Structure formats: structure tokens, C-alpha cells
Amino acid sequence: MDLHTVTDVVRRPSDRPGEAWCDGDAWLAGGTWLFSVPQPDVRRLVDITTLGWDALVAGDAGLEIGATCTIRELYALEPPGDWLAGPLLATSCEAFLASFKVWNSATVGGNICMSLPAGPMITLTVALEATYTLWNADGSERTVDAVDFVTGDHRNILAPGDILRRIDIPVSALRKRHTHRRFTLTQLGRSTIFLIATQSPGTDDFLLTLTAGTTRPVRLSFDSMPDADALRHSIDDLPADVWFDDPNGTPDHRRHLAKHFAEEIRSELAPGELS
Template identity: 50%
Template sequence: MPGPPWRPGDAWLGGGTSLFSEPQPHVRRLLDLSRMGWEPLRELPDGSLEIAATCTVAQLSRYARHSPAPAAPLFEQCCRAFLASFKVWNMATVGGNLCNGLPAGPMISLTAALDGVCLLRAQDGTRRRVPAAGFVTGAGRTVLEEGELLRSVTLPARALAARTAFRQASLYGLGRSASLVIGVLDPWDASLRVTVTAATVRPYRFRFPQPPSAAELRRAVGSAMGERDWFDDIHGLPAWRRHMALRQAEEVCRELTGGGSGRGAGSAGRGGTR
């Protein structure tokens, strides 16, 4: 591992947009990842895409605009879900958003929905891979161990070739995501995956071999999530978040399976597909 040895009070520094936004009394030293020289985005021989942890939101957005991948529009939709200024876009990193582990983190939503795999590196140089859908374990909690860093997230070619549908809801027109649901239609077996984030304390994914009915979808969600799994803060009560997530899940299913595009959640919703 390049750089000085890890010690208590150290913190990895990506873009710093969250780290510098509020007091961090427990942090004594910052280790700057921008000096690692990692390539922001790298297309691999098998058709997958490696996104470095230090890749900024702006870099990801620019890449998506020129990518022919059917799932590329989802990148831009998730980037826009930040609702941030161009200054934040040019500093905030994909890895930082994941490592914060906040329910409203749109890079968590993106990588979880597209079967991303996180590459983690420990202080002794050992590496391990964790599905992006399991990287965040709760509100502000991840699987990262002391001194461990997120090196990259790889999105497989199969997921990049999928059709996607996106829904986002907020209490305010320019507010933080209170519910963000992504549907992904597999290009090989036509199975449908629905990923629920922002409304929940961590990402939840559901796979359906055949398009589910509204009742089947609600049963799947209801059996997987209890009352404490729905996030509760000033941006939305759990009951409302649950209502919006279920509504959006039904919409993305209809959109991807030919049941009509459906409308977003009124003035508080944003949608789109390709």
C-alpha cells in the first residue's frame, strides 16, 4: 500500500465534498486518494466498465453522454439525482458517495442496480470483492474495515446492455431523494430486477423471472422489509417513503414490460427510460 502507514484518526480523502461539509473531530490526518493516479473510467476487454473510486460525478456524466451502452442514460439520471452545483459535480467522487453510505446516495443506487462489484483494498495489500448491493449495510454504514479503502466498482457487460427505467421522488422540487427506484430488464433472459434505494436504510433488490403483477411485487417487498428498514428523517416519513417506493416499483415494471411508460410521482418525481 503506497503512502504512510495507517494510524487511528486517519481518513481517506476523495473529493472532500462531504468530509469538509461538517466538523470531523475524530479525524486527525487526511490521506489524499487523488494522488493515486487511478484512471477514472476503464472499458475492460470483456465489455465491463471499471469506475475508479476517485472518478468524479462530472467525469461519469461526460462518459455516459458518449457511451452507446443501452444502460448509459441511467448514469446521467443518477448523476442528476445529486441536485448539486457544478462545483460539487467536479469534486464529488463515485467512491465517496458509496463510502458515505447515505440512503440518498445516487451512486449507491446506480452501482447496486447494475450488478456492480466493489474492489476493496486493505492496509496489508490484500483485496476482496463485494457486490455493490451489499456494500452499504445501513444508514451511514458500510462493510469497510479499519484502514480499508474502496479502489473501484466494476459494472458487468450484461448489465450495461440492459434496458433501464428510473424513478425518483422528493418532498421538494429540488430536495434530497426520498425514494429512488430503478428497474433493469435483463437482455439475455428477460428477467426483471427492481432496486429500491433512498426510501430504505440500505439498497434492496428484487429479481423476477417473469414480469410481476402489482400484488406479487407488493408481496415481495413486504416480505423482505420491515418497519425499521424504511428510512425516517425530515425528508420523508417511513409510511410515505414506502408508498412512493411501491408506486415507483410498479411504474418501472410497467415501463419495461410494455405495460405503458407510466408517469413520475407528480411534481416531486422524475423518470426516464431507454
């Protein structure tokens, strides 16, 4: 789509572009959403892909993902063998309702900052206990837990001029056992609900992340495996307004799916089920 209100494109911004932020600016990375709908308030595009951030850095501490890393780059990563949760990287990429053309342009950071309920990069990073490094418009930076970043449908904690710089997934989470469930109305459709659970090897802990069916990511943490009733009650106790309502599912439908899939997941990760 042509953005006919744009009068300027900053091709080579400064290393800290937020300090020059103005009303009417928009960050340009993949642009797959930016160019898909009218943007009447946008006057200037600031291209952050020219800043040269590393896409992926795998090391002893875990995985560092640059915000401008494309979905294709993340999907192509071959995780180390001891990263038991490594397959979730590809699984979450496959949860995109997008063509290969979009995969080549869309970025991990862009999907997170869109903050839509069905954003699979949100699901992935919350489930794997990631932290986000944010660059504030005043030049300072802060680190936040991924679960605290999205506050609602298309809402997050970024202020004008702030930017998501990096996502860090700790190796402790990458070495966890995992399972997931995802429901869509059609085979390649938008996620109605997406759940990921992880468990530390040799322990009975249980971390369950719910997204797509909720307006913000929900992470339920248990020091030991809950029984079926306790898990069901933890989902029933979520605030009513956390459940998302759109043509892909009503809040009641999504709550039902969450409890159904959560019990499947609990049974799968229960002691003795997995080696």
C-alpha cells in the first residue's frame, strides 16, 4: 500500500534513533504491517534495518535475537542439541499466517511490538522466559520481562520514540522439556489459542503460557505439577476481561479450549510421561 502522507525516509539513522523521534515518525523494519493498512498520521519513516544489529547470537548464556531478525532467519537456526526447547523456535515461526514473502521481511521485533494477541513471537518469548532490552527515547535503556511487555490488544509499554532492541532467551529455559497446543479454525488460519508448557529436566515444576485467546500473554507458574482441579481453577480464576473476543472465537470458547488443552499438556508432562 502506498503511504501517501510520508514526506521523508531516514535511511541511515543515528545509532540511538529514538533521540531524534518526532510526532508522525514510524519505525521501519520489515514493514509487513506498516504497508498493509492506511497510516494517515505517519509523516516520516525511520529505517532501523540499516543499524546492523546481529540477527542471532547463540552462546553459553542462551540465545540473543536482534529485534530486526527476520522470521526466516529465526526459522533457519539449528539450535544446539542440549536445547530441548529449541524446536519451539520453528514451531512458533510456523504459527504465522503468512507467505514465504512475509517470512523474508517480517521481523521478530516487529511481531512483538505489534502486540496482537496472536503474535507467535510473543508466545515464544514469554514461554521461554525471555527478557527484552528497550532503548528509551532519552537514550537510556531498560530490561523487562517478556510477560510484562504486552498490556492488551495492540498495546504495550513502549512510549513514543522507544524501541525494542534485543530479545534474550536464557539457556536455562532453552534446556527445558516442552509441549504445546495450538487451535485454529482453518489449517493455516490465525491462532484462536496457543499454549506452550515447559518443565525443567529432573524436576516437577510446570510453566504454562497462554496466548492468542487472551488480550495479553498469561503465564501460570507452579513449583510442582498441579492436579487437574488446581490447573482448571487457575484458568477459571483469570480476569474475565483477559479473554479475547473476535470472529475466531468467543471468550467462553477460548476459555474452554484453554482448560481442555491445559489438561492434555499437564498429562503429557506429568512424571513418567516423558523421559
